[in-house]
Amino acid sequence: MLVSNRLVLLALFCHYASAELVGGLGEVKDSQRAPSPVYAPDISQCPKLQPRKERPTSIHDLRPDDIKAIAAIGDSVIAGVAAKNDETECLTGESFKQYRGVSYSIGGIRSFVYIRVMSDESMDKFNAALLAGGSISFKDQIEYLVPKIGKDSPLARAWKVLTISLGQNDLVVSCHPTFTIADYTARMIEGLRLLQDKVDYVLINLAELAKQFGPQGPNATFGVIYQSADVNVKSVDYRMISNLDGYHPNLEGHKFFAKVLWDQMFLTKSEKLDNLQYDPKFPVRCPSEDDRFATQ
Template sequence: MSAKFCVALLCLNLACLVVSFHGKISGVRQDILRRAFKWEIFRGNLSVDASPGEVFQRVAKNVRRLSTRPIDIKSGSLLPVGVAEFDCERPYTQTLSTEAPTSVHRLRPGDVSVVGSIGDSVTAGFWAKTDKDINEMLAFEEHVDVSWSIGGNGTGPTDCATLSNFLRYYNPNLIGYSTGVCSTSNPSGSDACPNGNMNAAVSGSKSRDILPQAERLVTLMQNDQNIDFANDWKVVTLFIGGNDLCKYCIMDPPGWGITPAEYRHNVEITLDYLKDNMPRTFVNLVNVVDITLLDSMRDLSNCDLFYQAFCQCLDAQDQMLQMYVQEYQNGLRNLVEEAKYDQNDFTVVLQPFFEEMTLPSDDPLQFFAPDCFHFGVRGHAAVGVSLWNNMFEAVGAKSTHPAYDLDVSCPQWPFYLRTRRNSPLLNEKERPQS
């Protein structure tokens, strides 16, 4: 280590003082300085030959950013993100039916007894609470408790903005949400991690892998003595396709390149299985993300290195990839519009909040894990809010952008989860005067 690098280390406290003096942060902790410094080394922005001025500039910049990221001192992980306020109507007769509904098209949030999820590492919460510390990253943890669709960290959406926690606001006895942590050695979606509960998502999964997840989810619910499988209403969220797109250009080993037709088929047979084997179920089918957006972050942080590992086919200029994204999205849209899933006790609703997703212009990395690919705690919160909002927006009038601002909507009378069948009827009705 060079002498001037040792001198540079002495600039860490100076960087802290200067940033504090300008009113950006206060009470900067030594652990924040260490993380800021270690991350700059890991990213390759500082070398052993770095000058004091270089250390000063790089670390001072990151001290402010890291100081605004809430850290659990005991675990060193990022804390979950909740909405600022959620005080929606929930009288018994409005958000929980006086009698259990017999139609999914008359389902209110308080009627939902069980939640489940199917998907990949995004739903498994991979690296969601991991800070940019190399030791934390190498633990390869899946933070299922903050997963956008099924995480159950805390007691409600102000603690952690997930679909499960929004539903728990209306039904505190909800079953199925995930707690704690899994890992790639004891993964979500397996018996090795009971913390996952009804989260059947498995990291690394592609669309061809989700039928076994659906089969496992049915078995889990059937075997749970707290679930009345035939009569309890369930909400299952299915989100898949990122790994299909990230690997679409790889043909060795054979079968990695999944065409739009194959993708639709894989999702269809999974939904068919759920329709035939899981009664009283509302399925959120979340449309795939346009992964080409991530290419704009390639030069930020250490994103390019991670993209080479996680998403080898990512290239915003690749016209074939762009076509695959559009055809994947169109395939799911057309599948749902065929209406074969619009039954009385089962339905599939396409939730499109990812379809026209753009990245926020102000620090997009704040929504992502250190790999710039998976969602971080703020990203999971934004997606959880987006899913919740979509569920109460009429089919054909749903938002197609994520709610980065965590602006959450309250369900409106008559508080039904919106389906193809009830959306036109509800739009024509007015709430009766109380």
Template sequence: MVGTMVPKVIVLSLAGLASLCVNALEVTNIKDCPTLSRRVGGAANVTDLRPDDIKVVAAMGDSITAGAFMLGVDNEEEGFDIRTYSESRGESYSIGGNRDAITLAKFIQNYSPTAQGASIGSRFPTTPCVDENCSILQYEYRPLNDRLNAAISGSMAMNLDRQLDYLITRMKTMIGVNFNQHWKLLTIQIGSNDQCASCNGVLDLSPDAYGKHISTALERIKSSIPRVIVNLLGVFKVSQVYTITEDGPAYCRPQNNDPNTILNRQMCSCFQGADSNRTHMDTIADGYNAKLQEIYEDFKSKQSDTFAVSYMPSDINILGFPIEALSNFDCFHPSLINHQWIAKTSWQNLFVSQPDRQGIWEFDANKKIYCPTEFDRIRIS
């Protein structure tokens, strides 16, 4: 479908962001964005990166980044459909590389067609490997399709180091990747499973512990992956998923109209029991985001010409979602239209200063795609 270009002076706001005083375009198809004039020599350093400078895209995270269950269930069909139980990695908001997918990776490839790393297709989920003797390739990853999508469903912040084991190895050996010379954009979003498990008291899932795992991962990235900008996303309040499905909408396929049979109750253990569990989740989420802001400030002092962390708060208003923004398989994971909206919103925010990224993300199924200008850079501060 041919996109409609809308020229205007764009206000890059989620909630009260400052106006960016340049003529810009928003389109329905990234292919309708104007091309960027080629720069001789490319980016001078990490603060000078445009989308066409990025030659490698990568991602780390949990089942959201893995694209789990986003296609949902076709209620008109009977019988088993493997797509229902699949991770649609090729459509994942940050790293999906399917043809015509609406993702950060595809937006990058529009300006840098040879950029490597975007995951394709779909596959059955695997879970984090905790056995020290297990093979990262045999038990967790499908390198030909996963490519540089290191996300594993069920992961928590403590699993990031394991994901880096795969990511660094794959990045070094992947055809088309010049590990030492290519600029890389690595998106990290994790913390939903940490919130969901924080009520049982078995693991230390405090903000301090969460922050330690994030910092350790960033330090390893800094020392092990050259020429990289880390796109670090904040966490959202998972408890709101419980709230919008509390009445058991038919879309979520409760058994005998009992909302306790919706799959999200089993997928998030804190959804079970007293309301105080969900209050506790919100407190934990606030703590995680405060810790991420603190980590971002710390890594600003560790920035170099070839490494930086860009922090993107992601205060998503789940309470404002239409129910279709959730997969009807479990009413827990984002649906395809939700992944596409997150891709468009986070893409737009890449070019906004970090202070102006504050604010609420309000769902908009008709959101257009921002076209970066010659003057835009991927913002670090």
């Protein structure tokens, strides 16, 4: 879905710890430390960024208002299945609807409390997620997106963010001889190479099970960044889980994961959180004009 320069990407996400210089650089004085990040309860309360004078040429120089399109690849969670709780007495198959406009990875509904996407495009247009999607459907989802954001599309040279979340359904059938860890890894690497061949000017968030790839060189225009999605089960609150099946995240769950993803995008590899704790009051980081998405 197309977004304006006011979009603070993917819809929000937050929290960040200031990086400190280490390793033979001597003592860091207070005047040399990066300013503490600013937080807010909602992205709408963050100050606007002043437009940049020049378009960035490297993935290492990206900030939120450089992003012109957001896309997603994944499974039923990314498709927003069961995201809205159902209070009816009896459930049927029709109760399990898709609410792609509130998916944490892409958003789309303007009125949703934490989504700020300024677009008249269909909110399903760049969400390629398939129900029961797994690594075996990775290439199919890529082929769906290529005409929309690929090298021959109108967005060929526009900076994009693509979030990929695949693997949970692979785990469910991991006892099958064609769904081993090796099979999963091979299919994910094959898909990422296909993306590298077909899509340029893209920062890819790779959530869940795989830690692969990365930007290559100072002027790279393609990069894959691992973003942790490991939430401590003991911290999970029933209020963030759909009451339809007790598995899929509901609106509160998507809100939390969206803010966590936003947070992770500003954290370097050594700063990323591997064991996330659910917090319904998790704040939103307000990016400054000096902030950049972390690629190292």
